[in-house]
Amino acid sequence: MRSLYLTVIITVASTIVYAQTPLITNIAGRKTTSLNGKWQYIIDPYGTGFYDYRFLERKENDREAYWNTDVPENKTDRKEHKFTDEYTLNVPGDWNSQAEKFLYYEGIVWYKKSFDFTKANSTDKVYLYFGASNYETDVYLNGKKLGKHKGGFTPFNFEVPDSVLKATGNYLVVKVDNTRHKDEVPTVNTDWWNYGGITRDVQLVEVPPAFIRDFTLQVQKGAALKTMKNVPVEGWVNVKDWQNTREVTVELPELKIKKIFPVTGERVNLRFNLPAMQLWSPQTPKLYTVVVSNGADRIEEKIGFRTIEVAGKQVLLNGKPLFMRGICMHEEIPQQIRRAYSKQDALQLLGYAKELGCNMVRLAHYPHNENMSRTADSMGILVWSEIPVYWTIDFTSAEVFNKARTQLTEMITRDRNRASIIIWSVGNETPVKPARTAFMRNLISAAKSLDSTRLVSAALEVNYQAGVSKIDDPLGEFVDIVSFNEYLGWYAGLPDRCRTAQWEFAYDKPFFISETGAETLYGFHGDSLTRWSEEYQEWYYREQVAMFKRMPENFAGLSPWLLCDFRSPRRNNQTFQEGWNNKGLIDQQGRKKKAFYVLKGYYEEKGL
Structure with missing residues (x-):
């Protein structure tokens, strides 16, 4: 049964393409023209610009399609769509944070950018490059469709035909749809905010024919x-x-x-x-x-040279034992309740991690902006980079596998020269069952075929049984480092349960605690038994740290959950959450909670 399933995935996956490939890399080192800035928009919850009244996709030359001109030919011409400067969104940027009406919006938004453009060299080729757009993106230039892409966190590009591009009066129209679907990656159920929009840079890239x-x-x-x-x-x-x-x-x-x-x-x-x-x-x-x-053609790139490997029960960086003093983080600036995108954003988040004493970050639960990995390179911070194979996607679907593999390929292609990235992760907290294990094993194989120089892992779950915490997920056989999320004291008992915790490992490999944490509202105080108080979170981390010090020798590090509070529609305690996951060590206003200093003290001790 397993071999049949794998064959189906390979056969079907090879026929489905969502965007032009392969990807052009090192965009920062090429001749580019930025299309960032103000873009006009139309909110289209019914998909009227894409479908006709019979709900059939409009033909390319359909005058009512939103990708075609909105300028009437004469005063009797009926146009039922109109882009205007009265309605604009910043690109890059999520739409949720730019206007109150977008806060909970999930659906279609059409973007339009007008521009003039002349190639530096008449023989050059021009590509249109998107850093990312969440989630499903259809791209049209001057009424012609360039292509489509699925995936909210990875880059894609299209070659622009000379016959389409003009010196003046170009209009680029992009349909972005962040509607959640069961057969997408991620699926409908996540614990983070579904920020919609063109969230990363958009650029025209000029290259010679042989580049x-x-x-x-x-x-x-x-x-x-x-x-x-x-x-x-x-x-x-x-x-x-x-x-x-x-x-x-x-x-x-x-x-x-x-x-x-x-x-x-x-x-x-x-x-x-x-x-x-x-x-x-x-x-x-x-x-x-x-x-x-x-x-x-000539390109320059800044590259750090290093090795990362597993030897017995240890992770070795440049041949020396490595203990990862990590922290998880979302790609979000909590003070402004928005998706992070700029180098300045990366400096803020990684600066917090440095202050905490970290030498590593886990970028949850999707590939972050390229500014993050490049900044980590220069700051000397190790990185775990992950695709959003999260919780309960359809592990029986060959098409879903292809979507996951495409995102994995785009992540690795973009960042394979980043010395900071030492772990590719193929997912988080996926349920143990045969179809899932085959699915994930195939992703691990794909990651290793794309890049054999790094470790591959996935965040697994703990099997809590009568005082014994077992790490026996069958996927552990195939990963390089066994990583798991444990919440002793938050979802399992009280923090003092850590004192009697017994750990059993089915695999003789280095292990890594990829998540642990407790939720608290900054400024809410009580005794250590009071849930949601800073004192409870502080107690939680004190007990966790004491447990870490008793861990076996193959304990390779941890990345607690998490650096900063972040938005999540799953968190509906109106007193202590109000749509926020408050497990951060830093709160919504950038203030450090008491537990921050507990973990910082442990990391300072480990760093000696």
């Missing part, structure tokens, strides 16, 4: 780093229109390295040694400029 679409370079897997001299590195360069490219050059100017490789196919394999160098780590987040060129 470097993607590349990667990292320390060779399994390399013995006894010294920092002659370090073997390997990777590849992906060249578009490779038939017109003779060679690829890779340079690291600081190390006086210049290597030339012949081009005999779309992918050019790289392998060479680096001289005396400094490895990337949280203590020394050294980044080297890497220049890749092919004559027509």
Whole structure:
């Protein structure tokens, strides 16, 4: 039965494509034109701009389709849609935080951006790149459909035909629909706010016909780093229109390295040694400029070189034992009740983590903005990056698997050169059953085929039984590090239950506590037994820390739930929640709760 299921997934998944692939990477290092700023919008809860009155998708030249011009030909021309500057939204940005009428809105919003554009070089190709848009996105330029994408947290791009793009008077129309559906990833049931909109940058990217679409370079897997001299590195360069490219050059100017490789196919394999160098780590987040060129195209990227692996019961970073002092975080700025998107937002959130004493963050429960991973690179913060395979998606569906695998591919493609990312996660708290295990095992295999240099994990659940906490999920056999979410003292008894907790592990691997936490409202005080009080959360963390100190030797770290309070429509205690999950160590106004300092003290001790 299992083999049949896997075959069906592979067969069906290969036929479903939601956006043009493969993805262009290193957008920051290319010639771009930003389309950020004010966009006009129309709220369309019935999908009138997309469907006719028989609920059939409108044809491309349908005058009433919202992707076609809203300008009447004459005074008798009937137009039943109109974009205007009286109704605008900021891009990037979620719509929920920009007007009160959007607060709980889930559905379709049409965006329109008018612009002029002239290519720097007449022979260049132009791509339209979206950092992310939640969730289902249909893109039209000057009345022509460029394509469609599903997934709210990963980038996508479309090539823009020369016949469509104009020097003046372009109008880009984007239909964004954040409606939740059972057969999507994530599904209808989540514990975070479903922010809708074009939430990340939109850019036009200019490249020559034969351009470097993607590349990667990292320390060779399994390399013995006894010294920092002659370090073997390997990777590849992906060249578009490779038939017109003779060679690829890779340079690291600081190390006086210049290597030339012949081009005999779309992918050019790289392998060479680096001289005396400094490895990337949280203590020394050294980044080297890497220049890749092919004559027509030249891109630069900042890359840190390091190794991450499991050896026996330990996680090793650059060959040395690593204890991850982590924290979970959502991509949200609580003080402004909005989706985070900018470098400044990343600096704020990662700055909080640094102050807490963290050397690692778990980005929950979806890939965060590229600004986050790039900032983590420069700040020296390790990263767990995850796709939103969350709780109860349809694990029997080949189409759902394809959606998950597509998001996994887009996440890894975008961030494979980020030294900070050491763990790819394929999901969170998924129910134990055969179909789910096959589904997740396939995702793990896909992650390893896309990137064999990092660890792969998933946040599992604890099996609480008569005083014994068992970690026996069958998925543990396939992950590199066994990670689980435990809430002894919040969802299971009181915090003093930690004192008698017994742990049983079915797998002889390093283990990681991917979540633990208790909810409290900042400023509400009582004794330690009073739920929702700061004192209860403080007690919870004191008991948890004491338990951590008694954990077995294969305890590799933790990422408590979580850094900051965040919005969630599941949290409806009108006294203590009011639509917020308040398990944060920092509250909605950026104020630190008492438990912040308990965890900070533990991390300071572990960091010695």
